[in-house]
Amino acid sequence: MIKYILFALLLAVVGSGLWFWSKTDPQKLDFADRMAPGAAEFTQMPVTGIAYGTDARQKLDIYTPEGNASSARPVVIFFHGGAWRDGERDGYGFLGRAFASRGFVTVVADYRKAPRVRFPAFVQDTATAIAWVHNNIAKHNGDSNRIFLMGHSAGAHIAMMAALDPQWLAADNLKPDIIRGVIGLAGPYDFLPLTTESSKIALGQWPDLTETQPITYARADAPPLLLLTGDKDTVVKPRNSKALADKIDALGGEQKTKIYPGVDHADIIMAIARPFRKKAPVITDVVDFINAH
Numbered sequence: 001m002i003k004y005i006l007f008a009l010l011l012a013v014v015g016s017g018l019w020f021w022s023k024t025d026p027q028k029l030d031f032a033d034r035m036a037p038g039a040a041e042f043t044q045m046p047v048t049g050i051a052y053g054t055d056a057r058q059k060l061d062i063y064t065p066e067g068n069a070s071s072a073r074p075v076v077i078f079f080h081g082g083a084w085r086d087g088e089r090d091g092y093g094f095l096g097r098a099f100a101s102r103g104f105v106t107v108v109a110d111y112r113k114a115p116r117v118r119f120p121a122f123v124q125d126t127a128t129a130i131a132w133v134h135n136n137i138a139k140h141n142g143d144s145n146r147i148f149l150m151g152h153s154a155g156a157h158i159a160m161m162a163a164l165d166p167q168w169l170a171a172d173n174l175k176p177d178i179i180r181g182v183i184g185l186a187g188p189y190d191f192l193p194l195t196t197e198s199s200k201i202a203l204g205q206w207p208d209l210t211e212t213q214p215i216t217y218a219r220a221d222a223p224p225l226l227l228l229t230g231d232k233d234t235v236v237k238p239r240n241s242k243a244l245a246d247k248i249d250a251l252g253g254e255q256k257t258k259i260y261p262g263v264d265h266a267d268i269i270m271a272i273a274r275p276f277r278k279k280a281p282v283i284t285d286v287v288d289f290i291n292a293h
Helices: 002-021 025-035 093-100 121-140 154-164 166-170 197-203 239-251 274-279 282-292
Strands: 047-051 059-063 073-079 105-109 142-152 179-185 225-230 255-260
Touching: 025 093, 025 274, 059 093, 059 121, 073 093, 073 121, 073 154, 093 105, 093 282, 105 121, 121 142, 121 154, 121 166, 142 154, 154 166, 154 179, 179 282, 225 239, 225 282, 239 255
Parallel strands: 073 105, 073 142, 142 179, 179 225, 225 255
Antiparallel strands: 047 059, 059 105
């Protein structure tokens, strides 16, 4: 009997290991966040799989802070990275929990990907998700007048495009001033010529490639920007954040840029998960920015 019990335990360990390694990197990160020592920051179940469009990718999850608030709470809408090709909202629960536990209604939104769609479809999805949140978030105790956008990598690109180029929100009958601020984590904002296969597939068919670049739409009356990046990022080099920051400054707009030492492209999103927060004070910087605006 003992040998059968040991064999069953071995199978369970191997099986759980295979399960873990079969997951995407964000899903592994979410698992690590859940299993981290200490009390959980946030235990309330999110509302998941809300459709903001008809496509299977056009869905979002909402993490609402626990407890009763005397007034509606600020809202953070997060768009994940993945080179406009990969990724999904599943796995970013660690981010939803982190910011909901700090008092923000946090929305994690998915969007359509290349090669099934090309630019500007994913930017259109971004604007449509923002419009859904603006029109419906009061039902989840969110303040539709205090919406902040946040994205990592390609997610930062599409969030910045939606915030800076007014045509995308206008298509959903919204004005750009509904956005109170934009937080970009290692975002590509000025990356011509296109050098990666994923960017060429996602953006390369557009007739005027300057129209795919957030820096093209920098303006003095843009919402305040928080541009966070790492000096070890070789995937989306820090010059992207520097270039956008310089142009916003030259136009008289408001931005704050922070370059974390020793941080690479993955580290900056990992730093939001509980086991890896010593990598960079991303949460503190984002919370301070939102509270200041």
